[in-house]
Amino acid sequence: MPKLTKDEVHPKIIEALLGTDSDISVDDALENEMVLNMGPQHPATHGVLRVLLRLDGETVVASIPELGYLHRGYEKMAENMSYYEFIPHTDRLDYLSPMANNVAWVLAVEKLAGIEAPPRAQYIRMMIAELARIASHLVAIGSLAMDVGALTVFLWTLREREKILDIWDILCGARFTNSYTRIGGVANDAQPEALAKAKWFIDQFDENLDECERLINTNRIFIERLEGAGVISGNDAIEMGMTGPSLRGSGVAYDLRRNSPYLCYNDMDFNVVTYSEGDSLARYFVRADEARESAKIVRQVLDKMPQGEVLLNQPKKVLPHKTEIYTKMEELIYDFMIVNFGINPPEGDIYHAIEGSKGELGFYLVSKGEGHPWRCKIRSPSMVNLQSLPHLIKGRMVSDVVAIIGSIDPIMGEADK
Amino acid sequence: MNLKELVPQKLQEKFPKLSFEFVDYRGDLSVKLEKEHIVEVCRFLKEEPELEFRLCVDVTAIDWAKRKNRFTVVYHMFSLKHNFRLRLKADVDESECCIDSVTSVWKTADWHERETYDMFGITFNNHPDLRRMYMPEEFEYYPLRKDFPLMGIPGSLPLPKKD
Numbered sequence: 001m002p003k004l005t006k007d008e009v010h011p012k013i014i015e016a017l018l019g020t021d022s023d024i025s026v027d028d029a030l031e032n033e034m035v036l037n038m039g040p041q042h043p044a045t046h047g048v049l050r051v052l053l054r055l056d057g058e059t060v061v062a063s064i065p066e067l068g069y070l071h072r073g074y075e076k077m078a079e080n081m082s083y084y085e086f087i088p089h090t091d092r093l094d095y096l097s098p099m100a101n102n103v104a105w106v107l108a109v110e111k112l113a114g115i116e117a118p119p120r121a122q123y124i125r126m127m128i129a130e131l132a133r134i135a136s137h138l139v140a141i142g143s144l145a146m147d148v149g150a151l152t153v154f155l156w157t158l159r160e161r162e163k164i165l166d167i168w169d170i171l172c173g174a175r176f177t178n179s180y181t182r183i184g185g186v187a188n189d190a191q192p193e194a195l196a197k198a199k200w201f202i203d204q205f206d207e208n209l210d211e212c213e214r215l216i217n218t219n220r221i222f223i224e225r226l227e228g229a230g231v232i233s234g235n236d237a238i239e240m241g242m243t244g245p246s247l248r249g250s251g252v253a254y255d256l257r258r259n260s261p262y263l264c265y266n267d268m269d270f271n272v273v274t275y276s277e278g279d280s281l282a283r284y285f286v287r288a289d290e291a292r293e294s295a296k297i298v299r300q301v302l303d304k305m306p307q308g309e310v311l312l313n314q315p316k317k318v319l320p321h322k323t324e325i326y327t328k329m330e331e332l333i334y335d336f337m338i339v340n341f342g343i344n345p346p347e348g349d350i351y352h353a354i355e356g357s358k359g360e361l362g363f364y365l366v367s368k369g370e371g372h373p374w375r376c377k378i379r380s381p382s383m384v385n386l387q388s389l390p391h392l393i394k395g396r397m398v399s400d401v402v403a404i405i406g407s408i409d410p411i412m413g414e415a416d417k
Numbered sequence: 418m419n420l421k422e423l424v425p426q427k428l429q430e431k432f433p434k435l436s437f438e439f440v441d442y443r444g445d446l447s448v449k450l451e452k453e454h455i456v457e458v459c460r461f462l463k464e465e466p467e468l469e470f471r472l473c474v475d476v477t478a479i480d481w482a483k484r485k486n487r488f489t490v491v492y493h494m495f496s497l498k499h500n501f502r503l504r505l506k507a508d509v510d511e512s513e514c515c516i517d518s519v520t521s522v523w524k525t526a527d528w529h530e531r532e533t534y535d536m537f538g539i540t541f542n543n544h545p546d547l548r549r550m551y552m553p554e555e556f557e558y559y560p561l562r563k564d565f566p567l568m569g570i571p572g573s574l575p576l577p578k579k580d
Contacts, residue, residue, distance in 0.1 A: 010554045016546045068551035075536075076560055080567050111443055238471050238497070241525025252497070254472070259500045348442045351493055351504065353474075364491065366479055377477040379493070387528045416551060 009037075009052070017052050017064045033061070036398070040069045044147050044402040047412030051389070051401065058397050063390045067383065070416035078376035082342035083109045083183060084319065086376075091177040093378065094414040096139050097132035097357045099168065102181040107262060108352040108363035109183050113317050113345040121185040121310045122263045127198065127301045128171070128180065129263075129354070130294040134205070135164040136357035136409075137245075137287040137294075144284055144406035145216055148225040156212045163201050170194040183343065184318030185311035199302055202295040213288055226281040230392035230404035233278055240388040243381050244359025245286040246408050250278035256355040267304070268297050280407035287409075317343045342371020349375075358382050358409060382415035420468075420501040421446050427468060431461055447504035452490070452516045455507050459522045462494065462503070470494040470503060476519070476529035478509075478537045482563040487511040488539055492519070515540040536561035 017035065039050035048069035054062040074093065078086050090105045091098035103125045110116060117125070142157035165175040171194045172180040172187060180187050216222040232240070237250040247254055255272040257265040273289040275282035312318045315334035324331045345367045353362030359381025366375040385408050392408070393401050424446065425439050435458075438449035450458060462470040474493040481487055486508035495502050509516050518541035519526045530541045532550040538559035541547060548554065558565055558573060 012548050012554055016548065068549075068553075071551040073560060076565075076567060079561075114443065239524050241473055241523070243472075254497060259495075259497070260502065349447075349479075350443050350445055351475075351502065360474065362475065362493075364475065364477060364493070375479045377475065377491075379475045383528065384525060387525060 009035075013052060013064055013066065017054050017062055038398075038401065040066075045405055046143065046410055047415075049386070049405070049410060049412055049415070051405075053393075053398065053401065055398065058399075060393050060396055060398065060401065063393055063401075065386055065389050067386070067412075067416055070412045072417065074417045075376055075378060078373055080372060082371045083345075083373065084338070084342070086373075087181065088177065088179045091179055092413055093380065093417070094136070094356060094358060094361070094382070094411045095176070096411055097136040098176065098178050099128040099132040099180060100136075100354065100356050101361065102179060103129045103263075104352070104354045104356065104361045105363060106181045106183050107354060108350065108365055109343075109345070111350045111352045112348070112365050112367055113183070113343055115184055115312055115314060115317050117185045117312055118309045119264075119306045120189075120308045121312075123301050123305045124186050124190050124310065125181060126263050126265070126268075127190075127298055127305075128168075128178075130297045130301070131164050131167060131198065131201075133294045133357045134291045134298075135161045137291045138164075140287050140357075140406075140409040141212070141284065141291075144226075144280075144403070144409070145222065147402045147406040148222055150216055150219065150222055153212050153215050156208070156215070160205065160208055160212075163197075167194055167197045167201060170197060182311065182319065184314065185309070189310045195302060195305075198298060202298050202302075205295050206292060209288065209291060223281065225400075225403050226284060226407065227279060229280045229396060229400045230407060231277070231279045232388060232392055234276075236391065237278070237388070240391065241384045242359070242388055243384065244356070245290060246283055246359065246385050246388075248272065248274045248290075249283035249286045251276035256353055256360060260353075262352070262354055265297075268300055270294075270297050280404055283407045283409075317345075344369055344371055351379075353379065356381055358411060358414065359385060361414075378414075378417055380414040380417060382410040382412070383417075386410045386415055420496070420499050420503075424448070424462075424468065424501075424503060427465060428458070428461075431465075432458065445502065445504060447506055449506045449508075452507040452509055455490075455492075455505070456517045456519055456522065458505070459492065459494075459519045462505075463522055468496060469498045470496045472497060473519070473523035473525050473529075474502070476526050476533060478533045478539055478561075480537060480561065480563050485510070488514070488537060490516055490533065490539065494523075509539055514538060515542055517542045518544040520544055535559070538562065 033056050036053045039045040040048040050066040052064045053060050090101040093101050138157040138161045142154035145153035169175045172178050234250040234252045237247050251274050253272045253274050270293045273286050275285050315331050320331040325335045347369045349366040351364045353360045362379035364377035365373050368374040392404050440447050472495040474495050477491050479489045488509040490507050492505040535549040
């Protein structure tokens with residue numbers, strides 16, 4: 001690895017990294033303190049995360065995460081397109097659970113516009129959001145195991161995830177970037193085949209997840225690499241703004257599905273999984289147990305799913321079905337208006353968040369009564385969770401950094417927006 | 418007691434001299450106040466045992482482009498005790514484009530405020546490490562301001578130099 005020179009690191013970053021208590025420099029490291037540049041193209045940083053580490057031997061003294069290598073300016077883009085046009089862009093935020101992002105966006109827009117999707121659409125949304133959580137947690141577990149050297153688990157969890165992608169393939173025709181939800185409902189009704197496949201998936205899921213877990217839960221290397229690594233207490237985690245499995249691994253039962261329920265989560269029976277240790281192993285256990293709870297929710301959703309419409313019949317705010325556009329004059333006019341000018345929610349601002357797979361995924365929308373949002377702020381859980389990284393890796397070894405990043409499970413598409 | 422009534426009551430009791438503006442829209446309660454008092458109000462909201470807004474969810478800003486007070490800094494916080502979300506707003510003018518940092522109240526505000534500084538150019542006083550969050554440090558513009566074009570400014574992001 002070529003030596004890092006001063007020209008390659010901005011002086012402000014060096015200042016933040018070194019603080020005032022040190023006289024070491026990048027060019028001329030002292031005997032045992034040095035600055036190591038990890039990323040942005042490091043396979044273990046899960047994307048383009050760059051971390052500058054100040055090391056004493058192999059121990060991390062201080063660190064600075066640098067974000068922005070995947071910054072595409074989605075907030076700026078959202079301000080220049082209509083609410084409908086932004087749906088495909090939400091796929092590219094947390095690209096491991098695009099369905100959950102779709103759901104979060106349309107729920108925020110619906111709150112702003114003051115409409116509500118019909119019950120069947122809400123149940124379908126719950127189903128896809130939970131399946132997305134399972135898919136995302138499977139990748140998180142697999143890649144965490146791979147980061148600490150257990151490669152087989154990664155293949156097995158990805159095999160399970162593949163089955164979820166197959167469900168999405170039937171559901172909306174796309175496996176990866178789905179854009180399945182619509183303002184006021186979903187793009188099309190869930191086909192019986194998709195529901196049957198979802199049923200089949202959750203029936204065999206518990207057993208297969210147990211199989212994956214058996215590989216690592218009694219694996220001494222895996223346990224010892226993660227146990228006690230990256231410990232954060234519940235109070236500190238709240239102070240650092242952590243949400244999602246990372247917070248619940250520290251014993252705080254904060255889950256938006258319970259704390260401020262949306263969709264029909266009030267009717268669902270599930271446990272909020274918490275572990276009190278607050279280390280990387282606890283965060284892994286939370287994810288595994290949460291995947292099981294999600295499967296439980298999907299089962300209830302499939303049992304209780306009502307019949308009926310999947311798109312709200314309110315042509316002023318919701319794009320009508322194509323069949324209606326071709327046969328009715330009124331719908332044709334509204335279709336023209338929505339496509340050209342947008343849905344024009346009344347003036348005001350709202351914040352709506354869902355429990356995404358990484359934590360609280362929220363959208364803050366400001367409307368000026370136009371077709372475009374005046375301001376769209378994406379509250380991305382990955383970015384906020386990453387903020388606690390310097391706290392977690394302080395005093396640990398370089399090899400632990402990899403495991404700890406894996407246990408927070410950041411997705412850079414979301415962290416960098 | 419409903420937090421929607423309790424929060425205004427507590428704030429007015431504690432800060433009788435300040436003028437608050439309470440808006441309840443679509444179930445979200447937002448409080449508007451003057452930017453000079455943001456830190457003390459945030460600290461009160463966090464530490465008051467009956468409120469306990471311990472989780473700072475988000476700090477961001479809005480650019481109103483042509484208004485007198487051009488920016489509004491927006492804070493979202495959540496009370497784990499009461500499961501209640503609250504929004505604070507403070508106007509910031511372009512001529513005096515700064516506001517006190519709330520990092521002393523919530524550590525998590527650090528990156529949120531860096532991001533707001535990066536995108537809007539609002540300076541946060543007493544911030545421990547106010548660098549740009551996403552854009553390179555040499556970047557001269559503030560991308561989320563309304564006068565920044567969607568296409569970007571040609572030449573503002575120089576390509577890497579060839580040796």
